[in-house]
Each structure stands twice: as C-alpha cells, then as structure tokens.
Amino acid sequence: MNSRIFHIAANTFREAVRDRVLYNLIAFALLMSGAAILVGQISIEIERLVVINLGLTAVSLFGVVIAIFIGIGLVSKEIDKRTLYTVLSRPVRRWEFITGKFFGLAGTLAVNTFLMAIGVFAALLYVSHHFQKSDGWLLVALYFIALQFVILTALALFFSSFSSPLLSAVFAFALFVIGSFAEDLRGFARMAHGLERWLATAAAYLVPNFSALNIISSVAHGQPVSGQLIFYNSLYALIYASMALCGAVLIFERRNLK
Amino acid sequence: MAAIDILGLEKTYQVGFWRKRPKQALKALHLSVEHGEVFGFLGPNGAGKTTTLKMLMGLVYPTAGTARILDMELDDPRMKAQIGFLPEQPYFYDYLTARELLDYYGQLSGVPGKERPQKIREMLELVGLRDAAGVQLRKFSKGMLQRVGIAQAILHDPKVVFLDEPMSGLDPMGRREVRDLMERLKNEGKTVFFSTHILSDAEALCDRVAIINMGELRGVGTVAALTSSVQGKIELVWQGTTVPTFLKSLNAECHVTRETVRAILPEQNQDAALDGLRRERLQLISLTPVRTSLEEYFVAQVQPNGATAGGRQ
Numbered sequence: 001m002n003s004r005i006f007h008i009a010a011n012t013f014r015e016a017v018r019d020r021v022l023y024n025l026i027a028f029a030l031l032m033s034g035a036a037i038l039v040g041q042i043s044i045e046i047e048r049l050v051v052i053n054l055g056l057t058a059v060s061l062f063g064v065v066i067a068i069f070i071g072i073g074l075v076s077k078e079i080d081k082r083t084l085y086t087v088l089s090r091p092v093r094r095w096e097f098i099t100g101k102f103f104g105l106a107g108t109l110a111v112n113t114f115l116m117a118i119g120v121f122a123a124l125l126y127v128s129h130h131f132q133k134s135d136g137w138l139l140v141a142l143y144f145i146a147l148q149f150v151i152l153t154a155l156a157l158f159f160s161s162f163s164s165p166l167l168s169a170v171f172a173f174a175l176f177v178i179g180s181f182a183e184d185l186r187g188f189a190r191m192a193h194g195l196e197r198w199l200a201t202a203a204a205y206l207v208p209n210f211s212a213l214n215i216i217s218s219v220a221h222g223q224p225v226s227g228q229l230i231f232y233n234s235l236y237a238l239i240y241a242s243m244a245l246c247g248a249v250l251i252f253e254r255r256n257l258k
Numbered sequence: 259m260a261a262i263d264i265l266g267l268e269k270t271y272q273v274g275f276w277r278k279r280p281k282q283a284l285k286a287l288h289l290s291v292e293h294g295e296v297f298g299f300l301g302p303n304g305a306g307k308t309t310t311l312k313m314l315m316g317l318v319y320p321t322a323g324t325a326r327i328l329d330m331e332l333d334d335p336r337m338k339a340q341i342g343f344l345p346e347q348p349y350f351y352d353y354l355t356a357r358e359l360l361d362y363y364g365q366l367s368g369v370p371g372k373e374r375p376q377k378i379r380e381m382l383e384l385v386g387l388r389d390a391a392g393v394q395l396r397k398f399s400k401g402m403l404q405r406v407g408i409a410q411a412i413l414h415d416p417k418v419v420f421l422d423e424p425m426s427g428l429d430p431m432g433r434r435e436v437r438d439l440m441e442r443l444k445n446e447g448k449t450v451f452f453s454t455h456i457l458s459d460a461e462a463l464c465d466r467v468a469i470i471n472m473g474e475l476r477g478v479g480t481v482a483a484l485t486s487s488v489q490g491k492i493e494l495v496w497q498g499t500t501v502p503t504f505l506k507s508l509n510a511e512c513h514v515t516r517e518t519v520r521a522i523l524p525e526q527n528q529d530a531a532l533d534g535l536r537r538e539r540l541q542l543i544s545l546t547p548v549r550t551s552l553e554e555y556f557v558a559q560v561q562p563n564g565a566t567a568g569g570r571q
Contacts, residue, residue: 007365011351018353081349086410089315089343089420090366091335257317258271 004092005100012104013111016070021108024062028116031058036123047127052220055120056141060216062116063109063149064176070108071156072168074101075248079257088257095249102157102245109149117142134222137215140230144213147237151208152176154244161248161255179210208240259329261418261449262291262314266323269309269473283309284473286323291451291466293417296444298460298467299453302560306473307453308346311422315343327418339368342411346422346453348403352396356387356406359395360413367414381409386435400427408439419443421452425459437463461552469559476559485555490525491548494532497541504534522548 016022035054039047075098078084087097120138125131155175159168178185182204189200213233215225266286272278284306291297301307312318314325316332330337350359360378369377382388385405395403404427411419424440425433440463443450454460460467461481468478477484494510498519501512508531510523523531525547535542 004366007362011354011362015351015353082345082347083349083351085312085315085317085345086343086348086350086363086407087366088317089338089341090363091338091368092366093333093335254319256271256319257312 002096004096005103008087008092008097008100009103009107012074012101013107016105016108021066021070022112022115024066025112025115025119028058028062029119032119032123036126039127048124049220051123051127052120052138053216055116055123056138056145056216056220059113059116059120059142060145060148060214063113063145064152066112067105067109067149067152068156068169068172068176070105071153072160072165072172074105074157075160075252076165076168084257094253098157098161098245098249098252102153105153105157106150109153110146113142113146113149132222134219134224137219137222137225140225141215141219143230144215144233147233148210148213150241151210151237151244154241154248155208158244158248158251161251175207176210179208180214181211182207182209183211209236213237260290261293261295262289262297262325262327262451263329264289264310264314264323264325267310267313267320267325268322269306269313269318270321282473284313285475287470287475289468289475289478291449293449294444294447295465296440296450296463297452298464299451299470300455300457300460300467300556301453301470302455304472305470305560307470308422309473310470311343311345311420311451311453314420339414340417342414342416342419344404344407344411344419344421344424347426348407350395350403350406350410352398353394355392355394356382356398356409357391359406360410363410364413369414377413377415381413384439385409401429401432404428404432408436412443416448418449418451421450423454424452425454425456433459457551457553457556467552469556471560477555481552485550485552490550491522492525492528493544493546493548494521494523494535495519495543495545496535497543502534502538502540505531508534518543 032051032055036051039050039054078087084097088094117139120142121131121135124135124138152172156168156172159171163171185200185204185207189197189204192200212229215229219225264287266288267284268282268286269284270280270282273281287306287310299307299310309318313320314327314332316338325332327337328340351362354362357378360381361374364374364377378391379388382391385408387402387405387409390398390402395406398406404424408421408424411421421440424436428436437459440450440452452463464481466478466480467484469476469484495518497517499514499517501514501519501521505512505521505523508523508527510521510527510531512519512521521531528545532542532545
C-alpha cells in the first residue's frame with residue numbers, strides 16, 4: 001500500500017473512532033451479556049447454540065449497518081463539505097483517495113469485528129464454562145462475516161460515487177437482502193424457463209452471494225468448514241469487492257466536483 | 259516558461275433535470291502568470307473565478323482547452339507537490355485539531371516526518387493559531403478556519419499558491435495579516451494567484467490583475483495600465499450658487515454647496531467647460547484631474563454595455 005493510501009485510510013479510521021462509531025460495541029456488549037445470563041437460566045443444553053447464533057448474527061448486523069451507513073458517506077460527505085478539495089489538490093490521485101477510504105472503513109470494521117468476536121467467545125465461555133474443539137470454526141464464520149463487510153463496503157462506496165447518500169443506502173441494503181437469498185435465487189433460476197430463466201440466472205450471479213458467506217447455523221451445530229469453501233469464498237469476496245471498487249474509481253475519476 | 263499557462267480553458271455545464279441545456283461557465287480563457295508574480299483574478303460573484311481555479315486544481319474537468327502549471331500537466335503529482343490551494347470558504351475535517359490537520363496534509367504532500375512538527379509549529383505561529391493548535395476544528399470560528407486554510411496551503415513550501423477569496427470571513431486585522439502574508443510569499447519568490455471581488459486588496463497587492471465577467475476575460479494587465487485605458491475625468495470648482503445650463507451638454511455631474519459649485523466631467527470636455535465658465539464670468543477656484551481607480555475600471559468592464567475584448571497577454 002502506498003503511503004498516501006495508508007494516510008487516507010488512517011484518517012478515515014480516526015474519523016470513525018472520533019465520530020463514536022465504535023460506541024456500537026457498548027450496545028453489543030450489553031446484548032451479549034444479557035443473552036448469556038438469560039440463556040444460562042432458561043435453556044437446557046442449547047445455550048451454546050443460542051449464544052453462537054445470536055452472537056454471530058449480531059456481529060453481522062452491527063457490521064452491516066456500519067458498512068452501509070458509513071460507506072455511503074465516505075465520498076459524498078467529502079464532496080458536500082468540500083474537504084476533498086484540499087486533498088485532491090495535493091499529489092493524491094483519485095483512485096488513491098477511493099482506495100484509502102475503502103481500507104479505512106474496512107479497517108474500522110475489522111477492529112469492530114475483532115472486539116465483538118472477543119465478546120462472543122466470552123459469552124460462550126460464560127454459558128458453557130469451557131471451549132470445545134469445534135468452537136474454532138467460529139473463527140471461520142467470523143472471517144466470512146468480515147468478507148461480507150468487505151464486499152458491502154466496496155458496494156456502498158460504488159453507489160456513493162454517483163448517487164445521493166439516501167439512494168446509496170437503499171441500493172446497498174437492497175443488495176445485502178437480495179444477496180442473502182442468492183442461493184434461493186439460483187434455485188429459482190434453475191426451475192424457470194425461457195427468458196425468465198435467463199434473467200433470473202443473470203440476477204442471481206450479479207448480486208453478491210452473501211448466503212454462501214453465512215455459515216452461522218452450521219458452525220453453531222459444530223459442523224466443520226472445508227478448506228475449499230474458505231478458499232473459494234475468499235477469492236469470490238476479493239474479486240467482487242475489487243470489481244465494485246474499480247467501478248467506484250472509474251465513475252469517480254470522471255466526476256466533476258462542483 | 260510561465261508559472262501558470264492557461265490555454266483556452268473552457269467549461270460548459272449541463273443544467274436542468276429532464277431537459278438538459280448547456281450553460282457556459284467559462285469561455286475560452288487564455289492567461290499567463292509569470293514566476294514570482296502576485297496575480298489577482300477579479301470578477302463579480304458567478305463570473306467563473308472558482309470554476310477556473312477548480313479546473314486548475316483538477317477538481318473539475320475542462321470542456322475544452324488545457325493548462326500547465328510549472329510546465330507540467332494538471333494531473334501530474336510532481337506539479338501538485340509544488341502548489342498550494344486554499345478553497346473558497348474552506349471546510350476541514352472538524353474532528354481533527356489544527357495540528358493534526360496540518361500533519362495529515364503534510365503527509366499527503368510528502369513533507370518528511372522529521373520536518374513536519376517544526377513546519378507545523380512555524381505555520382501555526384505564522385497564522386496566529388499557536389494557542390489553538392490542540393483545539394478541534396469544530397470549535398473554530400470562520401476566521402480561524404480561514405487561517406488554518408492558509409496554513410495548509412503553504413505548509414509544504416509550494417512554488418505556486420492559489421487562494422480563492424483568501425480575505426473572505428476575516429476581520430480587518432485578519433485581512434491585514436493575510437495581505438502581509440501574501441507580500442511575504444512574494445518576497446520569497448513564490449507565485450501567488452488569488453481570486454477576489456474586493457478590489458482594494460487587488461489594487462494594493464497585485465503585480466497584475468485579470469478581470470473576468472460572465473465567464474469571459476475582460477482585461478489583463480497592471481493596475482496602472484488598465485486604469486489608464488479608462489477615459490479620464492476632471493474636477494472643476496468655481497464660485498457660484500447655480501449650475502450653468504451649458505454643463506448639461508458636457509456630461510457634468512454638479513454639486514452645489516453654499517458658495518461654490520463642483521463639477522466632475524470627462525477630460526475631453528475640459529476646454530469647452532473652461533470656455534463656458536469664462537463666458538459666464540464665473541471665478542474658477544480649482545481644476546484637478548480625477549484618478550481612475552481599479553473599481554471604476556472594473557465597473558466599466560462588468561457593465562453589460564461596457565464590454566471590451568479580452569485577449570491573451
């Protein structure tokens with residue numbers, strides 16, 4: 001990473017921290033503490049299952065909200081407030097600015113996810129008093145959740161490079177919801193015929209496949225994750241996020257900053 | 259080689275939501291600014307000053323034409339490392355302190371880490387913000403933001419400095435300090451290109467000025483050369499209490515006081531006016547040439563029927 005991208009990323013991270021984005025951790029900590037105490041009292045044998053499902057789902061949802069709502073403002077806020085003028089009048093290329101912003105938010109989400117992961121493991125330890133070997137797969141589930149954030153951040157940046165924050169939020173959130181049902185969409189495409197099949201297949205492969213990145217349920221039941229899935233999901237997230245980021249750069253490069 | 263060479267820069271925006279229609283913000287602009295010059299870019303609001311500056315900074319792309327700064331293309335990072343820019347009504351990252359902001363901009367401009375703390379201290383001292391170095395910018399007044407804006411524009415010791423309305427938002431003391439600062443930059447051999455609509459600032463500071471109106475260059479040159487091109491006026495004062503009728507035909511503006519009459523009229527009508535006063539047996543007290551100010555020249559250029567052709571200089 002060149003130094004300018006690093007400095008822009010570091011400043012983006014600092015902005016998120018000072019804008020109290022990480023305060024969501026307090027809400028998360030309260031949620032996990034409450035869940036752990038409550039589940040320990042009311043459930044028999046399934047407390048681990050509940051804590052893992054609830055914890056990982058909360059990690060995912062909190063991160064999605066941050067990725068979308070911070071991501072959509074990364075570029076538009078800088079244009080509206082004209083803070084961008086004094087950055088781009090320096091030896092900073094537009095693609096470096098976009099890339100720096102992306103890494104800044106991705107870094108914020110990585111730190112956020114890491115701290116939440118500690119909370120999930122702490123709650124798990126509280127309810128079951130010890131870790132099991134299969135709990136290691138939770139790390140893979142968390143890694144996949146982080147990959148979702150990477151894709152979503154790139155998409156939010158892509159939309160914010162040409163549309164208003166509100167529309168960008170709607171687009172990004174819609175894609176997250178549709179992408180969470182991407183496997184069902186692919187199943188529907190297989191059953192359809194003619195033009196319908198063609199359109200459904202195109203849509204199914206165009207939207208980000210978030211459902212493949214959601215393994216919360218299977219790791220909660222202690223099922224292992226294949227190395228092949230880890231490899232393909234990593235590659236998929238890398239390619240999809242890179243394409244969205246390239247799209248954002250291409251649009252932003254041509255944009256007049258009025 | 260000029261410090262800034264603008265070669266036919268043009269900008270047309272498409273306005274309207276459904277039916278897009280072209281709106282020309284800047285007509286083909288040709289302009290050269292020499293090294294070490296303080297150059298004033300004057301014009302009323304909406305004349306095209308900020309559009310020109312944004313194109314030079316690479317924030318807006320020209321519809322036609324090109325420009326070179328320090329003989330380099332506008333998107334050349336080597337050139338950008340040698341220029342400074344203060345936007346109009348600047349707004350900065352308000353979660354940063356003044357020191358952090360300058361540190362960030364220093365990093366982006368490639369100022370070495372070892373030199374940055376010292377440079378930042380010097381800049382904050384220079385713009386009178388030493389005591390506010392650790393204060394977040396969200397607590398800054400408009401004038402303080404303008405000062406930190408000037409500091410960030412010159413932090414990296416640029417060869418060419420672009421200032422868009424640098425006096426905006428400043429109190430009289432602040433304006434004086436900015437004027438002193440611009441003189442200091444000039445003495446250091448830097449090229450300063452600044453836009454303003456405050457003509458007294460331009461008159462006091464600039465080696466040359468350009469006047470732009472409705473996206474069109476109306477004149478370029480030294481203040482003396484431009485004002486000398488405006489038709490001169492004279493002031494006549496004589497004893498009397500009434501205005502002779504012949505003065506109306508000489509385009510005179512007359513003011514009657516208790517025992518004297520004062521008339522301002524075009525220099526070319528001087529002889530006719532003096533002849534008339536002699537005929538009327540009025541006693542002349544004084545005849546004084548009226549110095550044409552930049553403001554009068556400016557007004558003559560921006561009035562709809564006062565257009566003169568602009569040209570490359």
